[in-house]
Amino acid sequence: MRINNKIGGIVEIEIKDLAYDGKSVGSLEGKIIFLNGGLPGEKVRAQVVKKKARYSVGKVIEILEKSTDRSDAACPHFDICGGCTWQDLEYSKQLRYKRKQVVDCLEHIGRLKEVEVPDTIPVSDPFYYRNKMEFSFNVPDDDFRLGLHKRGRFDQIFDIHQCLLQSPASNEIVAWLREYVKENRIPVYDVLKHEGFIRFLVIREGKQTGQTMLNLVTTSGVIPESEKLVKSALERFPQIKTIVRNINDQRSNIARGESEEVLFGPGYIEEIILGYTFRIYANSFFQTNSIQAATLYGKAIEFLRPDKSDRLLDLYCGAGTIGICVSGLVGEVIGIESEVSAVKAAVENAEINKIDNISFHTGQVEKILRNQPEISKGVNCVIVDPPRAGLHPKALKKLIELDLPRVVYVSCNPATFSRDAAALVEAGYRMNKVIPVDMFPHTMHIEIVAGFYK
Ligand SMILES: C[S@@+](CC[C@H](N)C(=O)[O-])C[C@H]1O[C@@H](n2cnc3c(N)ncnc32)[C@H](O)[C@@H]1O
Structure with missing residues (x-):
């Protein structure tokens, strides 16, 4: 293939090493190029996104020659999801690469x-370990999506059906809310036009207590028939201890609001670490x-x-x-x-x-x-x-x-x-x-x- 090493151009790179932030490292015109994927020993096709005096930055488009460290990923969404980029690395190898990074x-x-x-x-279990997940709404066409970001895309969401990170119950909650929003014609937020109403669903779970929090992040305005929504959620998912709503009218697409409203329960869930009980609110940091x-x-x-x-x-x-x-x-x-x-x-x-x-x-x-x-x-x-x-x-x-x-x-x-x-x-x-x-x-x-x- 013809190699175009200008910004936006497509290049083929042999990956030599992993850099400190998990980026991979190769060389382009005798200088270092940092890439957002790939493993040592792999050959990748990448797009050049930045060129500096001493190094370039690129985005991997395709892995041309795979490392023998790779195996099949368990997640059905692995190829498009921006989440678990190392899921096709056997867990023991992930641990080895992480230590090397340190x-x-x-x-x-x-x-x-x-x-x-x-x-x-x-x-102890590399799946279903997260206690917090943020799922985004978006309107790519005449339908809408509720799920996670496509790899490398801030503006594109795919419908998630089986995420292996939080819990099987959290997948069911996502599926339920997607249907509820559809049936009740709740306007979905469009990130490019900056219009619409419902922006994110954040689910937090106490792994030791079994308690669940739903946090709906919306723009301002009234949630249509919010009591019906709460009732429907509680009937389906009795583990829900609280439902809150965060209001974010800003363009910045973050899953937290300038103000918060508690729709059901105390506004927090609890988790236990080393025998101590901790309250987790929608916006407070807690180890994931x-x-x-x-x-x-x-x-x-x-x-x-x-x-x-x-x-x-x-x-x-x-x-x-x-x-x-x-x-x-x-x-x-x-x-x-x-x-x-x-x-x-x-x-x-x-x-x-x-x-x-x-x-x-x-x-x-x-x-x-x-x-x-x-x-x-x-x-x-x-x-x-x-x-x-x-x-x-x-x-x-x-x-x-x-x-x-x-x-x-x-x-x-x-x-x-x-x-x-x-x-x-x-x-x-x-x-x-x-x-x-x-x-x-x-x-x-x-x-x-x-x-x-x-
Ligand atoms: C990595 S978290 C650690 C929290 C806590 N030690 C734990 O294990 O849950 C870092 C915390 O630092 C807080 N933070 C960030 N910048 C800060 C600053 N300049 N001064 C004080 N706290 C800050 C954040 O709000 C966050 O709660």
């Missing part, structure tokens, strides 16, 4: 070579794999080496989960979190678990540590669990200034973790071991946890 990041980004990285801790969250938190607690005299900071504490799980092993826990609804949940979670040695502060870690030094006074250890971007530079600087003997770092991004880890090591911390914990089978994502000591 090792590569530590070496190339953190320049940290002598770190032990044990095998990735697997999940609650079964494996227990493993992750267990490892974080091991790295912490808790003591009854400890005064612990739980930074980026979300709904207070880690702090509450460790509260019985330390003297005091102080949580800091920016999301108001998560802090509300955290306070309630402390109450329902009858924990009185924990307090929470709402705000950004980088600002609270700087502007309210009294909060971190007397603290001698910390657990940080920041979002994918890692620690804010000001938070990292402040953390280093606090000079705490024990820092435990939980991260969902080995690249930003390695950057921050290098700074902590530079500041005199020892870090000998990073444990990869798989929370997201069939995706390239990996969670890690490590301890830093002085």
